[in-house]
Amino acid sequence: xxxxxxxxxxxxxxxxxxxxxxxxxxxxxxxxxxxxxxxxxxxxxxxxxxxxxxxxxxxxxxxxxxxxxxxxxxxxxxxxxxxxxxxxxxxxxxxxxxxxxxxxxxxxxxxxxxxxxx
Amino acid sequence: xxxxxxxxxxxxxxxxxxxxxxxxxxxxxxxxxxxxxxxxxxxxxxxxxxxxxxxxxxxxxxxxxxxxxxxxxxxxxxxxxxxxxxxxxxxxxxxxxxxxxxxxxx
Numbered sequence: 001x002x003x004x005x006x007x008x009x010x011x012x013x014x015x016x017x018x019x020x021x022x023x024x025x026x027x028x029x030x031x032x033x034x035x036x037x038x039x040x041x042x043x044x045x046x047x048x049x050x051x052x053x054x055x056x057x058x059x060x061x062x063x064x065x066x067x068x069x070x071x072x073x074x075x076x077x078x079x080x081x082x083x084x085x086x087x088x089x090x091x092x093x094x095x096x097x098x099x100x101x102x103x104x105x106x107x108x109x110x111x112x113x114x115x116x117x118x
Numbered sequence: 119x120x121x122x123x124x125x126x127x128x129x130x131x132x133x134x135x136x137x138x139x140x141x142x143x144x145x146x147x148x149x150x151x152x153x154x155x156x157x158x159x160x161x162x163x164x165x166x167x168x169x170x171x172x173x174x175x176x177x178x179x180x181x182x183x184x185x186x187x188x189x190x191x192x193x194x195x196x197x198x199x200x201x202x203x204x205x206x207x208x209x210x211x212x213x214x215x216x217x218x219x220x221x222x223x224x
Contacts, residue, residue, distance in 0.1 A: 035213075037162075045154075045162065045205055045215040058212060094161055103209035104152040104167035111161055 002026035002107045004095045009112030012085055016116070020080040022095030022109055030073040033098035035105060036080045038091035038114075046091075049080065050098060062088070085116045120144050124206055124216030130224040137193040139219045141206035146186045150210035153182055153191045156203040165204075166191060196221075 008020040022034070035050035049069040050058050057069055068081040078095060092113050096105035121144040131137050141151065149169040154162040164173045166182035169189055179194045193200055201223050206216040 044218045045156075045207075047213040047215070050213060099164075099167060101171065102150045102152060102168040103213065104164055104173075105154070105162070105207070106164050106167070106173065108161035108163070 002097065004097065004107055004109035006093065006095050006109040006112040009093065009114045011115045011117065013118050014086060014116055016085050017081070017083045018085065018114060020082065020093055020095075020112060020114070022078040022080075024076050024078070024097075027097060027107070028073075029071050029076050029078050033103075034069075034071070034078045035096045035098050036067075036069060036078075037094045037096055037105065037108075038089075039094070039111075040088070040091040043091075048093070050103075082114070085114075087116050090114060090116050120147060120208055120211050120214060122206055122208055122214050122216040124219055126219060127217065128220040128222065130222045131196055132224045133196055133198055135196045137196055137200075137221065139191045139204055139206075139221075141184075141189045141191070141216050143187045143189075143208055143210075147208045147210035149185050150208055151182075151184065151189045152207045152209065153180075154205045154207065155200075156205065162205065 003025045005023045033051040036048045038048050066084045071078045092111040094111045095109040097107040099106040123142045125140050151169045153166040156162040165176050170182045181192050204219045
């Protein structure tokens with residue numbers, strides 16, 4: 001059974017940093033593409049970062065230069081390092097596995113809430 | 119960027135109804151179109167991938183069709199557990215979601 005468990009969310013002041021973690025079980029992150037998707041309160045879904053089309057990593061324009069996706073194969077964990085956080089980054093952040101058919105997001109974690117506020 | 123326009127933004131229906139949600143891409147995306155269902159406080163759940171392939175475990179009353187720029191998600195006979203938010207997503211280029219359709223009980 002595939003399971004993705006996010007952690008690391010919380011309250012942070014504008015300009016601060018957080019690192020989100022996504023621990024995977026039932027799949028190996030080193031041989032899978034992974035993605036981070038966020039959802040601001042009452043809003044729709046936004047793909048924040050994804051390993052896309054080969055080994056390149058995509059970042060939404062809104063987070064480019066501030067967020068970095070990485071992984072630790074030994075811990076079977078994917079990370080999202082978030083720097084220079086803004087109020088508009090407040091959202092639930094989901095980790096998801098990218099499937100092989102049409103880059104669909106077939107497994108999702110439960111999400112972790114990030115609140116950026118002073 | 120390829121933009122996705124989903125319609126309607128909300129829809130009221132009754133149990134047993136046939137429901138159709140539409141997603142239109144600003145340019146051709148072949149069949150790189152996926153559909154998700156989201157219930158309050160829960161992560162999205164994949165329903166349909168590659169425009170028309172049913173994800174394992176998803177009831178057969180859900181179906182998807184289309185290619186190019188126009189796609190539809192159809193629920194053949196609405197069940198109480200189907201009232202939720204639905205999103206399309208294109209993955210032909212930079213991945214984008216539609217703005218969502220809220221399916222409510224009439």
